[in-house]
Amino acid sequence: MSISNSTIAAGDAPAASRRPSKVLSRRRRKIQSALVAYSFLAPNFLGFAVFTLGPILFAFVLAFMHWDGSNAITFAGLDNFWRLFEDKVFIAAFWNTIIYTVVSVPATLACALGLAILLNQKIFGRDFFRTAMFFPYVASLVAVAVVWNMIFNPEMGPVNMILYTLGLDPKDMPGWAADRHWAMVTVILFGVWKSMGYYMVIYLAGLQGINSELYEAADLDGANSWQKFVYVTVPQLGPTTFFVTVMLTIQSFKVFDQIYMITQGGPGTSTLVLVYHIYNEAFISWDLGYSSMIALVLFFLVLAVTVVQFRRQRED
Amino acid sequence: MASISLKKLNKSYGALTVVHDIDLEIADKEFIILVGPSGCGKSTTLRMIAGLEEISGGELQIGGDLMNDVPSKDRDIAMVFQNYALYPHMTVYKNMAFGLQLRKVSRDFIDSQVQDAARILDITHLLNRKPKALSGGQRQRVALGRAMVRNPAVFLLDEPLSNLDAKLRGTMRAEITKLHKRLHATFIYVTHDQIEAMTMADRIVVMKDGHIQQVDTPQNLYDRPVNMFVAGFIGAPQMNMMPSVIERRGERYFALFDGRELPLPAHFDRSRIAPYEGRDLVIGIRPENFHELPPADIAPENLAPFSAVMELAEPMGSEIHLNIIAGGRSLIARVSPRFRGAIGDEVKLVVDTTNMQLFDRQTERSILY
Structure with a gap:
């Protein structure tokens, strides 16, 4: 709807102001097509974020913590790293x-x-x-x-x-x-x-x-x-x-x-x-x-x- | 010495025979071109000579030696492929040197061979590039260079110009002809383009359906085709073919076509024509044998008026290809660029019958040759 409105407006406007509004509608169309693409990607990305990306980031943080899975997480600094050696x-x-x-x-x-x-x-x-x-x-x-x-x-x-x-x-x-x-x-x-x-x-x-x-x-x-x-x-x-x-x-x-x-x-x-x-x-x-x-x-x-x-x- | 001799050479895949008992003698240092429509067996014949295709029957001799079971590398041949077949991961230099390196030749010799070939082909500045960084014409030169460095006695070229644009094809035609003169080697060249065949070859082999139709020099093929296929294949625009009947008037024979009487020239062999008197046959007249005015250098007894209806004019710049209709047939006449006429007009032309062709309608073979 918004696109058709803006084109009508552009058609009514005097010649001098026509160009910028066309540029605007082109940009708006670009944004809109990007939004469509992202909305198609969203379900897949959601799964990736919850089951893969989230746990990976959590593990990165956990590497510098002490945690047994049930008690509170405590900060360990580089303890875990030195322990490797x-x-x-x-x-x-x-x-x-x-x-x-x-x-x-x-x-x-x-x-x-x-x-x-x-x-x-x-x-x-x-x-x-x-x-x-x-x-x-x-x-x-x-x-x-x-x-x-x-x-x-x-x-x-x-x-x-x-x-x-x-x-x-x-x-x-x-x-x-x-x-x-x-x-x-x-x-x-x-x-x-x-x-x-x-x-x-x-x-x-x-x-x-x-x-x-x-x-x-x-x-x-x-x-x-x-x-x-x-x-x-x-x-x-x-x-x-x-x-x-x-x-x-x-x-x-x-x-x-x-x-x-x-x-x-x-x-x-x-x-x-x-x-x-x-x-x-x-x-x-x-x-x-x-x-x-x-x-x-x-x-x-x-x-x-x-x-x-x-x-x-x-x-x- | 690299004369090549094919004796009853044939190739079949199971029950399908694609090359039928080909006999051909190719002289040392000759430039021979195999030409024909696709599927005529010309490439298969070349590949049998190269050793890339097994010979099903007959004999192949190179320099007098039987080559049927000799591997490609020992036949003293080199080949230029249609798609160049350059090794993509090697530089131009390595592509050219590869064959010699495998033969364990000294490095200095390889270098001098590659540099020589590169200089002749004008690709010295490309030696360190890889094939993908080259244009089609440059790749073509590299492919030629790779063939040249080994100094083979025989060059086999399989449609080498078919991937180039029309302009480049023209210049490469001339370059390959010059290269042949310079290298003193036998060239066997396959193409479907009759212009390449006409302009480059010492002799042309016209093939169709796995059979040789005619082997002769370009001019002889043009002037004396042995059958309607060769007559139609060689020459552009094509020879005009018209159904006709031969009649005798006193001492002279005439070919009749849709009410027109075309005199047969006196130099035709009367003993060959006589049996066809009163019988149907096909006459062939090349487009350039039509004229707007009687040419001064042609004997008047070999000229006849020929009027027809103009269908279309194709201006080529140097001439006009005039499509005309006569006796319900579409014919082409080559006339001067000054010709003026409108579609549907009756045009009055003169036909020169000096080089007219006569064919048997059943066998399609020439009556004259």
């Missing part, structure tokens, strides 16, 4: 998280890319294998973890059976999830196997986006299969690899559920990771202030790594 469990969890990330990210990346290249060929049963490789990603984590524990059972699992028939001495047999030297390997293997199918699909899309003329040009230039992979496929997949790396890194830093299902952070602290430690401190020890401080550390760790990755991508 004396907490042996935290230090173990920190390094376990780093190890998990440093190993599982490249391993998942390599497996996903390898699978994508294999399943991008015209081979028999391609669709079946694509589905089979994707399946672990959609399957229930609880169910597959139970199966995984059975397969890798040190005494009765088929994996060790196979190793035994291959001639491995029973006393050198890996204890997998029950062995403090093998537990991390087991968890990483599980993580790689669970998520490689998803990233394989992303890589498949990337591979199909490569112009086949580039491979033909490389053929004529005299490149063999490996050289074509190195000089055409890998650089052409750059943006895909960047996306996959960022997603995988974030995912690895916040790994929790599979460890909860397979090793519960043990044996000892051999697979205890930061999120697991946060969970223990918050909901087992009810030390919400300290656990928030650990969460803060994790947040800045992820942020720093992601910023570095974005910088490097931009340089390329």
